[in-house]
Amino acid sequence: MNLDRQQIADDWNRRGFSCELWTDPPGQRWENFTHATDEVVIVLSGEMEFEVEGVLHHPVPGEELFIPARAVHSARNIGNETARWLFGYHQET
Numbered sequence: 001m002n003l004d005r006q007q008i009a010d011d012w013n014r015r016g017f018s019c020e021l022w023t024d025p026p027g028q029r030w031e032n033f034t035h036a037t038d039e040v041v042i043v044l045s046g047e048m049e050f051e052v053e054g055v056l057h058h059p060v061p062g063e064e065l066f067i068p069a070r071a072v073h074s075a076r077n078i079g080n081e082t083a084r085w086l087f088g089y090h091q092e093t
Contacts, residue, residue: 003044003062008086012040017088024048024077024085031074038090039067041075046083049076 009019017040024030024046041050043061050057051074052067059065067073069090077083 003042005044005086008042012088016091018091019086019088022085022087024075024083026077026080026082028077028083029074030076032072033074034070034072035067035089036069037092038069039073040088041065041067042086044084044086046077046081046085047079048083048085049078050074051076 005019005021012019017038021044041059042064043059045061048059050059050065050067052065053071053073057065075085
């Protein structure tokens with residue numbers, strides 16, 4: 001699947017979200033984060049697991065995951081390759 005990062009960024013910007021690229025090596029874990037604002041993520045490549053308020057999500061590349069403000073969440077690269085994913089925070093207007 002060929003995901004167009006600029007098209008995703010344009011869509012998110014229209015919806016009030018930023019858009020940044022993140023890369024994680026195999027085995028990388030980010031545990032128990034919270035943010036004051038809503039967040040969206042899309043996996044571009046690799047195999048990521050996101051846990052949001054105790055619920056596990058395994059989005060396939062191109063599938064958007066919404067993480068509500070103040071939700072405890074984790075991100076884990078559970079694959080054997082570097083994962084590339086986009087994240088965006090809702091920008092208050």
